Amino acid sequence: MKASVKYSLQMVIALVVLGLLLMLSVRYGSNSNTGSTVFNSLFHFDASSIDQRIIRHIRIPRIIGAMLIGAALAVSGALMQSVTKNPMADSGLLGINAGAAFMLTLCFTFFPKMSTLNTTAFSVVGAAISAGLVFAISSLKKSQMSPTILVLSGLAISAFFTAISEGIALIANLKQDLAFWHFGGISAVSWAQLERLGPWIIVGLVVVYLMSGNLNLLSLTDDSIKSLGKNITAIRLISLICVVILSGVSVSLVGNVAFVGLIIPHIAKFLVGTNNRKVIPMTILLGADLTVLADLIARTINPPQETPFGIIISIVGVPFFIYLARRDGNQL
Amino acid sequence: MNIIETKKVCVNYDKKLTIHDLSIQIPKGQITTLIGPNGCGKSTLIRTIARLLKPCDGSVFLDSENIEQKKTSEMAKEMAVLPQSNEVANDLTVQELVTFGRIPYRHRFSTLSKVDHEKIDWAMEKASVQDLAKRRLSTLSGGQRQRAWIAMAVAQDTDTIILDEPTTYLDLTHQLDVMLLIKELNEKEHRTIVMALHDLNHAARFSDQLIAIKNGYLQTCGPVNQVITRDNLRNIFNIDAKIIQDHNRPMILTYNRWRSGESA
Numbered sequence: 088m089k090a091s092v093k094y095s096l097q098m099v100i101a102l103v104v105l106g107l108l109l110m111l112s113v114r115y116g117s118n119s120n121t122g123s124t125v126f127n128s129l130f131h132f133d134a135s136s137i138d139q140r141i142i143r144h145i146r147i148p149r150i151i152g153a154m155l156i157g158a159a160l161a162v163s164g165a166l167m168q169s170v171t172k173n174p175m176a177d178s179g180l181l182g183i184n185a186g187a188a189f190m191l192t193l194c195f196t197f198f199p200k201m202s203t204l205n206t207t208a209f210s211v212v213g214a215a216i217s218a219g220l221v222f223a224i225s226s227l228k229k230s231q232m233s234p235t236i237l238v239l240s241g242l243a244i245s246a247f248f249t250a251i252s253e254g255i256a257l258i259a260n261l262k263q264d265l266a267f268w269h270f271g272g273i274s275a276v277s278w279a280q281l282e283r284l285g286p287w288i289i290v291g292l293v294v295v296y297l298m299s300g301n302l303n304l305l306s307l308t309d310d311s312i313k314s315l316g317k318n319i320t321a322i323r324l325i326s327l328i329c330v331v332i333l334s335g336v337s338v339s340l341v342g343n344v345a346f347v348g349l350i351i352p353h354i355a356k357f358l359v360g361t362n363n364r365k366v367i368p369m370t371i372l373l374g375a376d377l378t379v380l381a382d383l384i385a386r387t388i389n390p391p392q393e394t395p396f397g398i399i400i401s402i403v404g405v406p407f408f409i410y411l412a413r414r415d416g417n418q419l
Numbered sequence: 420m421n422i423i424e425t426k427k428v429c430v431n432y433d434k435k436l437t438i439h440d441l442s443i444q445i446p447k448g449q450i451t452t453l454i455g456p457n458g459c460g461k462s463t464l465i466r467t468i469a470r471l472l473k474p475c476d477g478s479v480f481l482d483s484e485n486i487e488q489k490k491t492s493e494m495a496k497e498m499a500v501l502p503q504s505n506e507v508a509n510d511l512t513v514q515e516l517v518t519f520g521r522i523p524y525r526h527r528f529s530t531l532s533k534v535d536h537e538k539i540d541w542a543m544e545k546a547s548v549q550d551l552a553k554r555r556l557s558t559l560s561g562g563q564r565q566r567a568w569i570a571m572a573v574a575q576d577t578d579t580i581i582l583d584e585p586t587t588y589l590d591l592t593h594q595l596d597v598m599l600l601i602k603e604l605n606e607k608e609h610r611t612i613v614m615a616l617h618d619l620n621h622a623a624r625f626s627d628q629l630i631a632i633k634n635g636y637l638q639t640c641g642p643v644n645q646v647i648t649r650d651n652l653r654n655i656f657n658i659d660a661k662i663i664q665d666h667n668r669p670m671i672l673t674y675n676r677w678r679s680g681e682s683a
Contacts, residue, residue, distance in 0.1 A: 172508040306508040307519065310471050314502075315575070316495025316523040361509040 094365055097358055101372035105154070108379045112150045113142060116386040144278070152276030153382040153396075154375040155288045156341055157351075159333035161374025162295050164348025165355070165366060166326045169305040171234040177348035178334035180241040181327070185248035186210075186217025187338045192252035196259040204279055207339045211284075213248075214335030220244050222327065276340055284336045291333040295367055298325060302363040344397045347374055350408040377404060422447040422579060422611050423468055428477035430460075430467050437463045438635045440477070447578075449627035450605050450612040454619060454646075456656055460635040461615040462503060465583045468613065469500040481579075495523035499572035503583040503615075507556060513567045514552040517543055520574030538574050545608070546570035546600060562593025569600060573608075580604065582614040586621065594618070598625050623647050623669050631655050643668055653677050 113125050120138055128139035163178040171180065178184070190213025194206045201209075224240035225233070255261070295302075301322050304312050312319045334348065355369040378396070381403060385396035423445040430438040438460045445451045453461045466472045468479055470486050479486045481497060499520070507516065520542065521535045531539075543549040546566045556564055565585060572580050585601065586594040602625050604610045616622045622629060622643075629646040631638040633655050639646055647669040652660045660674040 169508075303509075303515075304519070304522070306511065308502060308504065308506060310466070310469075310500065310502040311505060311519075313471055313491065314469055314495060314498070314500035315519060316490075316492040318491065361511060362515065 090360075094359055098368065098372065101369065101376060105372060105376050105379065108376060108383065109150060109154070112153075112379055112383045113146060115383065116141075116146060116390070118390075148278045148281050149276045150379060150382065151285070152281060152340060153378045155281075155285055156337040156344070157347060157374040157376070157378025158292060158371040159288045159337045159374070160344060160347040161351035161355075161370045161377075162292060162367060163330045163334035163337075165352035165363075165370045166295065166302070166330050167348065168352055169302045169363070170323055170326050170330075171238055172306070173234065173238065174353070175349070176238070177345075178330050178338075179245065179345070179348075180238055181330060181334075182217035182221045182241050182244035182248065183214040183331065183334050184338050184343050185245040185252070186213040186215070187335065188343065189213050189217070189248040189252040191339075192255050192259075192261060195261050196255055203277070204283065207280055207284065210339035211335050214338060215331055217244050217248055218327070218331040218335070280340060284340060287332050287336050291329050291336075292371060294325070295329050295333075296371075298322070299363040299367040302326070302367070303361075306361075342397065344378075344400060346401050346404045346408075347377060350404045351377060353408065353412075420447045421445060422482060423613065424480040424483075425464075425468065425474075426478050426480070428464075428467060428474045428479060430463050430472055431475045432463050432472065436475075436635065438467065438474075441632075441635070441637050442477075443630055443637060443640060445611070445613055446628065447611050448605075448609055450601070450614075450625060451628045451630060452622040452626040453613070453615040453630050453632060454617075454622050454655070455632040455638070459632045461632055462583055463635075464632065465500075465581055465613070465615055466502075469498060469581055470494060471500070471502075492523060495575065495577075497577050498579045498581060499575035499577045501568055501572050501580070501582045501585060503587070505568050510555045510557045512553055512555055513543070513548050513559070513570070514539070516556065516567055517548075517552075517570045517574050520571040520576075523575060538576055542570045542574035545573050545604070560593070562589050562596055565589060565593070565597055566600065569597070569604075573604065577610075579611040579613065582612070584615050584617065586616065586618065594621065601625065619647065619652075619671055623671075624665075647671070 114120050114122065118138070118141070120142065124136070124138050125142060127133060128136075128142040132143060133139050160178065164176070167176040167178055167180060168174055170176075187210035190210045191206060194201050194209050221237065221241045221244050224244070225237040301317070304315070304317055305322065305326075307315075309319050312322075337344070351374045352366065352370050355366050355373055359365040359369050377400065381396045381399040384399045384403070385394045388394055388399075421444040425441055425443050428438060428441045429436060441464065453464060455461050463472060467474055470479070470489075470491075481489065481494070486494065517539050518531070521531065521538060524535065525531070540549070543552055546569050548563065548567050548570050551559060551563060551567065556567065559567065569582075569585070572582075582601070586597050589597065598621055601612055601614070605612050626643055628641065629643055630640040631646055631651065638655050639651055647662060649660055649662060652658055652671075652674070657677045658674045659677045661672045662669050663672050664670070
């Protein structure tokens with residue numbers, strides 16, 4: 088089969104899967120609905136029906152949220168792996184998760200009455216601050232930003248913020264409140280949050296898609312990239328800013344979701360090869376597929392209790408990842 | 420006519436002055452090879468000419484124009500550079516690698532043009548890697564991989580190609596292949612070649628001009644026969660070389676450490 092035909096087919100399949108998952112997600116959850124209730128809640132909304140209100144005000148925003156976040160985290164992982172030339176990298180390495188958790192801890196401790204909308208905004212700021220610190224430290228050396236120093240300073244800043252927030256949480260007795268955030272939960276995503284934060288994710292994804300050709304260059308050495316006439320620092324900086332926006336927003340919305348950023352880009356590469364013009368769109372779709380699926384399982388596995396979907400992602404994703412790694416180890 | 424010229428260039432690298440007051444001329448359409456001991460500043464000079472390092476004093480001219488004033492994208496159309504360590508993080512295919520060579524000619528968001536495809540095929544044919552086009556770099560031998568990199572530089576379609584130790588880590592057959600390919604690019608495609616080499620016999624056999632550097636200073640430069648002499652080799656490498664003539668070019672038969680005090 089011709090490569091372009093194969094790629095189109097794969098994209099169509101990933102899209103169809105996403106469509107099916109979205110439909111299932113709207114119908115099933117802690118309570119299940121008939122197709123007509125779903126249809127009416129979308130097109131003939133009746134505010135007096137509880138089922139329709141649940142679908143329209145709770146379920147649809149969280150599903151859209153899951154989709155956007157999955158795409159954002161997966162693309163962030165792909166960017167980090169390209170920028171650091173490290174197949175094990177994800178956005179956590181920029182200290183984003185730790186910075187967001189730190190701000191959230193501060194909010195819970197000092198402003199316990201703050202609305203979710205505002206705590207989310209603050210944790211985006213926290214993510215940006217810690218990522219900014221990581222950039223600053225790794226650019227201190229006069230030569231260019233080296234991937235190794237970036238990873239090391241990311242680890243250091245992460246450890247620092249994690250230590251402080253755990254200390255504060257311990258003193259203020261917040262362990263319980265933060266636990267759900269640490270496992271990753273998507274239940275609280277509302278229309279208001281989506282309106283405020285969704286556009287950032289969409290803009291970020293579009294920017295990454297437009298620069299996906301340039302990402303291919305990052306697999307060369309800095310000298311080679313420069314002698315091809317490209318500005319390596321600009322490519323790196325734009326990539327990292329996109330990572331901060333995409334994963335900062337996601338982590339603030341749903342908490343510490345591991346593995347999406349790590350495994351999805353590898354699965355995408357396994358399917359479509361190493362060209363980022365193909366890898367990035369596939370990563371976006373597969374990321375959305377995985378989180379929507381995980382969210383669906385999280386809601387239906389033990390109703391009406393909700394299982395943190397970060398746990399589901401690890402349980403679904405890791406065995407598949409190990410299978411891929413063993414089957415085709417040299418692709419990683 | 421000189422295509423590259425450095426005028427009193429000094430380069431700092433890691434806070435150390437590694438190149439001192441170096442003025443050289445590289446004639447257009449010839450093969451010029453830099454020789455000298457490890458750490459003498461060959462790579463630093465190559466990277467300075469390619470504008471990968473900024474001189475702290477003096478200037479580098481490409482086609483009589485100061486490279487400081489040139490746009491990076493313009494430089495990339497005039498000069499292709501093959502650095503000493505060329506690794507790729509992703510396991511690309513040969514064709515994907517060679518395609519990178521067309522980047523200087525591509526506009527934002529555009530796909531490959533017909534000319535791009537022709538140049539890529541032509542470059543792979545020149546470097547005899549067309550049969551390997553779909554192979555991944557990790558599956559190639561060292562010599563095949565180096566030819567793929569050279570194909571990328573050829574696809575860049577520049578007047579000048581700069582290579583930093585292109586034969587390192589290759590066995591002698593593959594070294595010869597690479598040298599013959601470079602010679603062919605010079606003779607048939609009229610590319611100006613600037614390279615750093617350790618193998619003096621290769622340097623003597625394939626170059627038009629040699630530039631010898633020691634401790635960051637220009638030691639001597641000129642046509643091969645003037646540079647490869649017993650005295651010069653003693654000064655540059657501290658060796659006592661037995662030089663014979665082969666096809667009107669000097670060839671080092673054997674050499675020993677120079678012992679001071681012994682009669683020459």
